[in-house]
Amino acid sequence: xxxxxxxxxxxxxxxxxxxxxxxxxxxxxxxxxxxxxxxxxxxxxxxxxxxxxxxxxxxxxxxxxxxxxxxxxxxxxxxxxxxxxxxxxxxxxxxxxxxxxxxxxxxxxxxxxxxxxxxxxxxxxxxxxxxxxx
Amino acid sequence: xxxxxxxxxxxxxxxxxxxxxxxxxxxxxxxxxxxxxxxxxxxxxxxxxxxxxxxxxxxxxxxxxxxxxxxxxxxxxxxxxxxxxxxxxxxxxxxxxxxxxxxxxxxxxxxxxxxxxxxxxxxxxxxxxxxxxxxxxxxxxxxxxxxxxxxxxxxxxxxxxxxxxxxxxxxxxxxxxxxxxxxxxxxxxxxxxxxxxxxxxxxxxxxxxxxxxxxxxxxxxxxxxxxxxxxxxxxxxxxxxxxxxxxxxxxxxxxxxxxxxxxxxxxxxxxxxxxxxxxxxxxxxxxxxxxxx
Amino acid sequence: xxxxxxxxxxxxxxxxxxxxxxxxxxxxxxxxxxxxxxxxxxxxxxxxxxxxxxxxxxxxxxxxxxxxxxxxxxxxxxxxxxxxxxxxxxxxxxxxxxxxxxxxxxxxxxxxxxxxxxxxxxxxxxxx
Numbered sequence: 137x138x139x140x141x142x143x144x145x146x147x148x149x150x151x152x153x154x155x156x157x158x159x160x161x162x163x164x165x166x167x168x169x170x171x172x173x174x175x176x177x178x179x180x181x182x183x184x185x186x187x188x189x190x191x192x193x194x195x196x197x198x199x200x201x202x203x204x205x206x207x208x209x210x211x212x213x214x215x216x217x218x219x220x221x222x223x224x225x226x227x228x229x230x231x232x233x234x235x236x237x238x239x240x241x242x243x244x245x246x247x248x249x250x251x252x253x254x255x256x257x258x259x260x261x262x263x264x265x266x267x268x269x270x
Numbered sequence: 271x272x273x274x275x276x277x278x279x280x281x282x283x284x285x286x287x288x289x290x291x292x293x294x295x296x297x298x299x300x301x302x303x304x305x306x307x308x309x310x311x312x313x314x315x316x317x318x319x320x321x322x323x324x325x326x327x328x329x330x331x332x333x334x335x336x337x338x339x340x341x342x343x344x345x346x347x348x349x350x351x352x353x354x355x356x357x358x359x360x361x362x363x364x365x366x367x368x369x370x371x372x373x374x375x376x377x378x379x380x381x382x383x384x385x386x387x388x389x390x391x392x393x394x395x396x397x398x399x400x401x402x403x404x405x406x407x408x409x410x411x412x413x414x415x416x417x418x419x420x421x422x423x424x425x426x427x428x429x430x431x432x433x434x435x436x437x438x439x440x441x442x443x444x445x446x447x448x449x450x451x452x453x454x455x456x457x458x459x460x461x462x463x464x465x466x467x468x469x470x471x472x473x474x475x476x477x478x479x480x481x482x483x484x485x486x487x488x489x490x491x492x493x494x495x496x497x498x499x500x501x502x503x504x505x506x507x508x509x510x511x512x513x514x515x516x517x518x519x520x521x522x523x524x525x526x527x528x529x530x531x532x533x534x535x536x537x538x539x540x541x542x543x544x545x546x547x548x549x550x551x552x553x554x555x556x557x558x559x560x561x562x563x
Numbered sequence: 564x565x566x567x568x569x570x571x572x573x574x575x576x577x578x579x580x581x582x583x584x585x586x587x588x589x590x591x592x593x594x595x596x597x598x599x600x601x602x603x604x605x606x607x608x609x610x611x612x613x614x615x616x617x618x619x620x621x622x623x624x625x626x627x628x629x630x631x632x633x634x635x636x637x638x639x640x641x642x643x644x645x646x647x648x649x650x651x652x653x654x655x656x657x658x659x660x661x662x663x664x665x666x667x668x669x670x671x672x673x674x675x676x677x678x679x680x681x682x683x684x685x686x687x688x689x690x691x
Binding site: 170177178 | 583586587616617619620649652656657658
């Protein structure tokens with residue numbers, strides 16, 4: 137099967153653990169190295185936590201893709217939370233900086249091959265992350 | 271449309287032998303083929319593909335991605351890889367498919383009584399074989415890229431040897447440029463060696479790194495930070511005068527011990543792990559065996 | 564699993580983290596550690612994370628909090644057993660662990676605690 141998709145809601149801390157497990161399984165199946173698996177699972181954990189804590193809960197769709205010439209994991213997180221006013225700023229922001237949202241988006245982005253974020257104040261946030269086998 | 275397909279695959283199967291012979295003749299005009307592929311193999315490959323092509327036509331003449339064409343595509347994929355390994359060029363490989371066109375066209379034209387149907391049939395065959403020809407080129411390229419990737423991986427591993435200098439002291443001489451891909455490879459090799467050897471100090475020697483700019487400095491610092499998380503301290507050695515100047519100019523602060531030579535770094539490393547190098551005492555003056563007096 | 568066990572080892576406390584830590588567990592661990600540090604007058608906290616496949620920012624905060632709290636109680640915190648893949652990811656993530664010392668394994672970690680404690684009492688002695 138070329139692509140396997142799982143959807144789940146993120147409503148509690150246990151859900152974050154479950155997201156990590158699913159992403160780990162799919163990353164393994166796609167043949168990613170241990171280091172790459174760790175990177176994408178960690179990035180997923182970060183965004184899942186943001187979805188829960190900043191976004192007030194949401195959902196995620198996790199796709200494991202195994203096709204000739206292209207295999208990897210892709211996930212899309214969605215929430216209906218407050219949204220992010222200045223995405224550029226949020227991407228530069230990191231954990232240790234005092235002000236700002238402290239969402240660690242820049243860090244998560246560095247762990248992925250593909251990273252896209254759509255967010256507007258009042259309409260929630262959608263984040264897409266992917267890691268491919270080189 | 272379906273009717274036409276049915277006719278085409280019937281036609282191919284009925285005149286299989288002739289088409290195959292003509293096709294083989296066409297392929298043999300390419301010297302690479304006669305030199306490198308045995309006649310028996312060529313006949314087998316062509317015969318199987320002809321059958322797969324007919325089978326595909328019988329079901330579906332539009333969607334090459336569908337299940338009907340799996341067999342044909344798999345055969346082309348295998349063939350392209352094999353030809354790539356033999357040293358064929360992409361277009362030489364594609365000749366397998368494109369020369370089939372010639373053979374099929376001739377058969378269609380000679381067996382045709384209806385001009386309109388002929389045109390339609392020729393068009394179907396043309397379109398399908400063009401796509402299949404392109405597919406075989408893509409598979410060729412893919413297998414080349416796999417080879418390149420594998421060789422790159424081998425190169426990376428060869429150029430990142432980690433050496434155990436002493437108990438708890440490792441040396442990592444870096445040769446060549448340090449880009450982000452290389453840095454990943456370096457970090458993985460170093461950290462694994464730290465675990466395997468139980469190292470406390472890693473000497474990263476950059477004598478073989480031609481230029482150090484801000485990016486390279488960042489990569490080095492990342493590597494140092496990662497080693498620290500594993501409980502190992504780093505010393506950077508092999509800092510040439512020009513590099514020292516560049517680093518100062520760039521305003522990069524290297525938050526790590528640095529030494530000009532590997533020897534100095536090794537001496538420092540030994541001190542840090544509580545060891546030292548000393549001279550052996552001279553043998554006693556009287557009764558010493560082999561004394562020169 | 565309700566709480567993570569804390570073992571006493573000389574004048575140090577040893578914690579082995581083996582499960583995915585969630586908020587409640589982290590809070591409980593921090594509370595337990597604080598209490599034990601005071602009770603045992605421990606000088607070191609050794610956290611073994613060799614079983615962790617992932618260390619995300621939440622876990623990073625937990626470790627930093629423990630180190631800060633231990634520092635106030637005059638104890639040094641050493642994290643041991645970080646996996647290479649985790650170290651590489653943390654560096655890429657940009658997550659700092661200030662106030663936390665690191666060592667390869669439990670044995671080295673204990674040596675490090677001993678060395679640090681000795682260093683600190685030596686410099687304290689100089690103050691007299």
